[in-house]
Amino acid sequence: MITAWLILILLVGGLLAALIARWQPGASRWVSLLSLLLAGYGLLEVWLAGQPATPSEQIIYASLSAEWIPRFGIQVLLVMDGLSLLMVALTLFLGVVAVLSSWTEIEHRAGFFQLNLLWILAGVVGVFTAMDLFLFFLFWEVMLVPMYFLIAIWGHEDRAYAAMKFFLFTQISSLLMLFAIIGLAFAHYASTGTLTFNYFDLLGTQLTPELATYLMLGFFIAFMVKLPGVPFHTWLPDAHTQAPTAGSVILAGILLKTGAYGLIRFVLPLFPDAALRFRWPAMLLGAVSIVYGGYMAFAQTDFKRLVAYSSVSHMGFVLLGVFAWTQVAVQGAVMQMIAHGFSTAALFMMAGALQQRLHTREMARMGGLWMHAPRMGAIALFFIVASLGMPGLGNFVGEFMVLLGAFEVDVPLTVAAALGLVVAAVYGLSLMQRTFQGPPNPELAGMRDFGARETGIMLLMAAGLIWLGVYPQPVLEVSGPVVEMLRGAGAP
Amino acid sequence: MNSADFLAMLPHLVLGVAIVLLMLVIAFIRNHALTATLTALSMLASLLAIGPSLEALPRQVTPLYIFDAFGAYFTGLILIAGICTVVFSYRYLQGRRGDPDEYYLLLAIATFGAITMVETTHFAAFLLGLEILSISLYVLIAYPEEGHVPLEAGVKYLVLSGVASTTILFGLALLYNATGSMAFQAAERALTDQPNYEVYVVAGNMLVFGGLAFKLSLVPFHMWTPDVYQGAPAPISGFIATVSKGAVVALVYRYLIGGDGLDNDALVTALSAIAIASMVIGNLLALMQRDFKRILAYSSIAHLGYLMIALLAINALATLDFAVEAGLIYLAAYFAMTLAAFGIVTLLSSSEQDAGDLEYYEGLFWRQPWVAGVLTITLLSLAGIPMTVGFIAKFYLFGAGIEGSMYTLLWALIVGSAIGIFYYLRVIFIMTHRPESTLRNERPVARGAFAVICLLGLTVLAFGVYPTPLIVLVGMAISGMGG
Numbered sequence: 001m002i003t004a005w006l007i008l009i010l011l012v013g014g015l016l017a018a019l020i021a022r023w024q025p026g027a028s029r030w031v032s033l034l035s036l037l038l039a040g041y042g043l044l045e046v047w048l049a050g051q052p053a054t055p056s057e058q059i060i061y062a063s064l065s066a067e068w069i070p071r072f073g074i075q076v077l078l079v080m081d082g083l084s085l086l087m088v089a090l091t092l093f094l095g096v097v098a099v100l101s102s103w104t105e106i107e108h109r110a111g112f113f114q115l116n117l118l119w120i121l122a123g124v125v126g127v128f129t130a131m132d133l134f135l136f137f138l139f140w141e142v143m144l145v146p147m148y149f150l151i152a153i154w155g156h157e158d159r160a161y162a163a164m165k166f167f168l169f170t171q172i173s174s175l176l177m178l179f180a181i182i183g184l185a186f187a188h189y190a191s192t193g194t195l196t197f198n199y200f201d202l203l204g205t206q207l208t209p210e211l212a213t214y215l216m217l218g219f220f221i222a223f224m225v226k227l228p229g230v231p232f233h234t235w236l237p238d239a240h241t242q243a244p245t246a247g248s249v250i251l252a253g254i255l256l257k258t259g260a261y262g263l264i265r266f267v268l269p270l271f272p273d274a275a276l277r278f279r280w281p282a283m284l285l286g287a288v289s290i291v292y293g294g295y296m297a298f299a300q301t302d303f304k305r306l307v308a309y310s311s312v313s314h315m316g317f318v319l320l321g322v323f324a325w326t327q328v329a330v331q332g333a334v335m336q337m338i339a340h341g342f343s344t345a346a347l348f349m350m351a352g353a354l355q356q357r358l359h360t361r362e363m364a365r366m367g368g369l370w371m372h373a374p375r376m377g378a379i380a381l382f383f384i385v386a387s388l389g390m391p392g393l394g395n396f397v398g399e400f401m402v403l404l405g406a407f408e409v410d411v412p413l414t415v416a417a418a419l420g421l422v423v424a425a426v427y428g429l430s431l432m433q434r435t436f437q438g439p440p441n442p443e444l445a446g447m448r449d450f451g452a453r454e455t456g457i458m459l460l461m462a463a464g465l466i467w468l469g470v471y472p473q474p475v476l477e478v479s480g481p482v483v484e485m486l487r488g489a490g491a492p
Numbered sequence: 493m494n495s496a497d498f499l500a501m502l503p504h505l506v507l508g509v510a511i512v513l514l515m516l517v518i519a520f521i522r523n524h525a526l527t528a529t530l531t532a533l534s535m536l537a538s539l540l541a542i543g544p545s546l547e548a549l550p551r552q553v554t555p556l557y558i559f560d561a562f563g564a565y566f567t568g569l570i571l572i573a574g575i576c577t578v579v580f581s582y583r584y585l586q587g588r589r590g591d592p593d594e595y596y597l598l599l600a601i602a603t604f605g606a607i608t609m610v611e612t613t614h615f616a617a618f619l620l621g622l623e624i625l626s627i628s629l630y631v632l633i634a635y636p637e638e639g640h641v642p643l644e645a646g647v648k649y650l651v652l653s654g655v656a657s658t659t660i661l662f663g664l665a666l667l668y669n670a671t672g673s674m675a676f677q678a679a680e681r682a683l684t685d686q687p688n689y690e691v692y693v694v695a696g697n698m699l700v701f702g703g704l705a706f707k708l709s710l711v712p713f714h715m716w717t718p719d720v721y722q723g724a725p726a727p728i729s730g731f732i733a734t735v736s737k738g739a740v741v742a743l744v745y746r747y748l749i750g751g752d753g754l755d756n757d758a759l760v761t762a763l764s765a766i767a768i769a770s771m772v773i774g775n776l777l778a779l780m781q782r783d784f785k786r787i788l789a790y791s792s793i794a795h796l797g798y799l800m801i802a803l804l805a806i807n808a809l810a811t812l813d814f815a816v817e818a819g820l821i822y823l824a825a826y827f828a829m830t831l832a833a834f835g836i837v838t839l840l841s842s843s844e845q846d847a848g849d850l851e852y853y854e855g856l857f858w859r860q861p862w863v864a865g866v867l868t869i870t871l872l873s874l875a876g877i878p879m880t881v882g883f884i885a886k887f888y889l890f891g892a893g894i895e896g897s898m899y900t901l902l903w904a905l906i907v908g909s910a911i912g913i914f915y916y917l918r919v920i921f922i923m924t925h926r927p928e929s930t931l932r933n934e935r936p937v938a939r940g941a942f943a944v945i946c947l948l949g950l951t952v953l954a955f956g957v958y959p960t961p962l963i964v965l966v967g968m969a970i971s972g973m974g975g
Contacts, residue, residue: 071963072891108926109858134887138878145877148917153924160921167917171875172910179902182890 002046002062003078003129006088007122009039014118021111032099032114036121040092047085058481061085068135072185073196077132082482086334086475087128087261090341093464094253095121100457101349102246105356106154113154113246116146120250127258131199133181133266137174140222140258144170147247147255155242162235162242169235173225180218184270187211203269203489209277216271216278223267226259229319230289233312240308241361245352248304252311253345257337260318264333268325269489275323282323283410287417289316294423298430303351303361306431307344310387313420314340314395320417321402327483329405334479336398339386339468342461343395346383350376353454354435357447363431368440373449377436379458386465388428389421394468493553500548500559502541503567504607510534511600518593528582531596532575535603539571550974555675556617561972565820565965566610566742569827573734574603576831576944580727580838583941587843588636595635599731602628606735610742613750615664615674618743622660622707625736626653632731633724638844645723652716656706663699666692676750697759700747707740710800711769714793718781721789726846729785730834733792734827741799741823745816748806749973760807767804767901770797771908778915783848787915788833791874794908795826798889801901805892813970814895818888820966825873825885825955832870832948836863839941856923863942864923866949871916873952876909880956 013035017028050061063079080088098117106113123143130136144167152163181197188205189195196202207215225232240248268275275282293313300306314336321333353376354369355361370377386393399421406414450458468475498505514530542564550560577599585592605624612618630653634646668674670692706713721729771794778790799822805815840847840856840863847853856864873882886909893902955962 068958069960069963071960071967138883141878141883145872148920149924152921163921164914164917168910168913171913172906175906175909178887178890179894179906182887182894186891186894 001064002042003080003125004064004076006039006042006092006125007078009035009042010118010122010125013038014115014122017114017118018111021109021114025110028111028114029099029103032118033096035118036092036095036099039125040089040096043085043089043092046080047089058082058485068132072134073194073198074134075132075198076135077198078126078129078135079131080129081485082478082480083261083264083334083486084128086338086478087257088125090257090338091121091124091128091254094249094341094345097253097345097349097457097461098246098249100453101249101352102244103453105245105352108154113150116149117246117250119143119146120150121254124254124258128261132197133185133199133202134197136199137178137181140174140177141171143255143258147251150247150250151239151243154244154247156244157242158238159242162238165235166239169225169232170222173222173232176218177222180215183211183215183218187215199266205270207271207274209274212271212274213277216267216274219262219267219270220275220278220282223259223262224285224319226262227256227315227319228259228312229285229316230292230312233289233293236312237305237308240311240348241302241304245349245355248348248352249345252308252348253341256311256315257341260315260322260333260337263319263322264330264483264486268322269486272489276325279323279325280410280413283320283406283413286316286318286320286323287413287420289313289319290417290420291316291423294420294427298423298427301363303354303363303366303431303435304348305361306363306427307347307351310347310424310427311340311344313424314344314387316420317399317402317417320406320413324402324406324409325487326405326408327480327487328401329409330483330487331476331479332398332401332403332405334398334483335394335468335472335475336402338475339394339398339465342464342468343383343387343393346379346458346461347387349454349457350380350383353450358444363434366435366441366444367438368436369444369447370436371440372444372447375450375455379450379455379462380436381432382462383458383465384428384432386462388424392466392469394465394472397469397472496548496551497553500545500551501553501557501611502545503538503564503571504604504611506541507534507538507571507600507604507607510537511597511604514597514600518597522591522593524582524585524592527593527596528578531600532578534600535571535574535578538607539568539575542568542571549972552974556614557611558613558974559611560974561969562745562974563611563742564972565969566738567607569738569824570603570606570610570735573731573738573827573831574599576835576948577727577731577735579940579944580730580835581725583938584725584727584838584841586938588638590637592635595632598628598632602632602731603735606739609739612743613676613746615668615676619657619661619664621739623657625739626657629653629728629732629736632728633720635728636725641723642725643723645720648716648723649720652706656703656713658703659699659706660703663696663701663703666696666699670696676747694756694758697756698762701759701763704740704744705766708737708796709789709793710766710796711773711793712766714770714774717793718777718786718789721792722783722785722848726785726834726838726841729788729837730831733788733830733834737792737796738823738827741803741819744803745806745819748803749812749816760804763800763804764898764901767797767800768904770794770800771904772911775908775911775915779911781915782850784850784853784919785837785846785848787919788830788837791912791915792830794912795830795874797908798886798905799823799826801889801893801898801905804898804901805896807896815892816970816973817963817966818885818892820969821888821959821962822885824962824966825881825952828948828951828955829870829873829882832866832945832952833874835941835945835948836867836870839863839938839945850919850922853919853922855925858926863945866945867923868920869949869952871920873956875913875916878956879953881952881959881962882956884956884959884962 017031021028061080066076068076126139297309318333321329608621630650636642670689709717774793781787802819873880876886
């Protein structure tokens, strides 16, 4: 039941924020923040209530099931297990970050902005908890429309192009997924005589190898576009660069994770044989994404574009880990998803803060900013080293586990992927060098440093990364049983 | 004829009598508001008459008409569309010169023609209904006196529609030659009884479907659509897009099911090619338009192409019921979306010019947020985004296509939808532009038309979120199919 409440709180909170903005535009962000905190409190309760008796026990924290369209056996089926719980927690946390990061940035139609923001989050929470494929697809699409508005209305100079590209890429790929979902349901119908979209019923559907491959590819492409993996990544730099700060935070921190989540939850468990036949090409794409993303990041002159390409690189690790499909690798991928959510969200906030102050994202016009804004400099340095995989921080744990797990499966690809760590150090340090170090630009002398609000959010995320890096055990314990179950789902 | 016959045809009788009364009233009192209200009320009365008529269904009344739940479903859709059109027309004609009373009379007659077409399995009655509908439309399209554009559109429709009707007639003559009967069911029997006549049957079918494809504005018979939609008054464009096409779809269903008309590979191939061409070319041409009415015209071409998937799925007999179900659901969705879109065009039109050019929609979000909201829902529904009835409809088509293994058509559907998103989103994007200072002075929002648009938008959302009532309704229409 709590899952439905989470979604409802966000939906209603969005409407309230839009309504209240008519009388008091500033109040809408408070409404937004409060509804996120309320949802977060609800989630915390669920987490605490569902402590396992033994560490390996698989826990269902909350579930809800109701008839919806009986004609096709479609249900409202919302289930929260460990993986969903982690992802929803990340969503709500970054939601708060997004609201706080856009506290002063948005002046035009603030109420409608908060509405879109909260509705994206509602859609994402739905994606992470829906266990009926029809419902999953519904949420998958529903989160697109407000994201489109976020980029199209509050984006930067080239927003029309970016918003359209974002929507087209995801929409076309999700049509393929819709094709695959219906195909799978009908194949299940043909072999068992019951038409259902229930995920748990569809696990283990008998498929001919050929059909399984086609259906698997339908899902795979949709998730690859969202992830994004090379060669479906080209929408990402544009969308990120043009989106407002809160949009980038949500896009990088949360929306990309829906793609990774889809791979873990659907592609491999539903089509274990077809997906494992496809293991090598998929892992290759992962390794290529890692190296190519890093290479492209180094070549950028735009702060946000650089961070966007670094996302391609980091999500390559997730792809690699998921398709390695060993326990360690998949858990590493989950860890990487969470850590990347924090570090990238922080870097996008940094880019947003710089743009608000300097009205540019071009690194050529920055340099020596540490002089003017030491707090910003220190914080940027922290998140850059986190992002390049410094031991002791969350990203390192994720990448290390992925490489460890992938090593058992394919040595050459793992070696190639490990090169990504070197490339990350190169673009990361060059980003630091070009913006905060070097000769100071005297024109920027009056630049405002981070205030209490911004420093506070950043320190919170930094604390999260340190926690993940030093003591990742709680997260691994929550994700472990689920990953084991998913890995076992397709096994004979 | 006995009382059960009369009960079965009650909706038709009510509308027929109402038309006569309307004519008499107009002869004595010419009053725009009164005529519009009476027209809407007579359609409403006819709609309500469907309820009591249901208990007498299905019923064959003379060889010409078959009244059944399937026909009642279409009659209901058409009458609802008719009522919406009346409300929109009142808004559209307000403040224009002249007394527009005949306009409403013609609208009622056109509606009557349409509901005649959906209740027949006989060529004579079908042609009768088609011509009643078409001839009224010639006048309605050219109704506005100002400018030559409506006149041009009217003449274009007159000539081309005339050609199409003739084609259909010639096809019917060939079929009659082969079968000696004007009933839809005869074609199949003739093929088994007298194989020598096969060429007549195939040629006749081809001609009939060619003419019908014109009425449905499928590629390559679509040339008239954008010009007519652009030139005609906005409510009438909506009427053509929904009522006139919906009635033909009902007829095609009856023809295909009753006459087993698709039992021929050449015909299936031809129709598949037409469907694919409509989906792809309709969407591609829509990309290049700067006029919203033209965009809607091309989008309707594409949507009828999508609908053809459901029609062709009848061919795979195992999916017969599902194919019909998919088509009926799609049509209901298409009606709601299209009417809402043309209703909004009407609402934004000034008394001099229709709100065709996309610049009418600049910044609409900030000027009229509710209208923009409904238009956004409508466009997302046309694009097939979930939570709207357009998605449920597309979901049905995917289901029908996959069960019928019609993968080529489904690829065309995917490609077409992908292109479609682009131009629907472009309109939405234009609506989000920051407001400019050069606002055109707009007429105050008409309450009636606004309420109808909101209702349509709500329908699109409600059936998108919870489609079960619609599915149940369609299920009843199919199980109660007579003939």
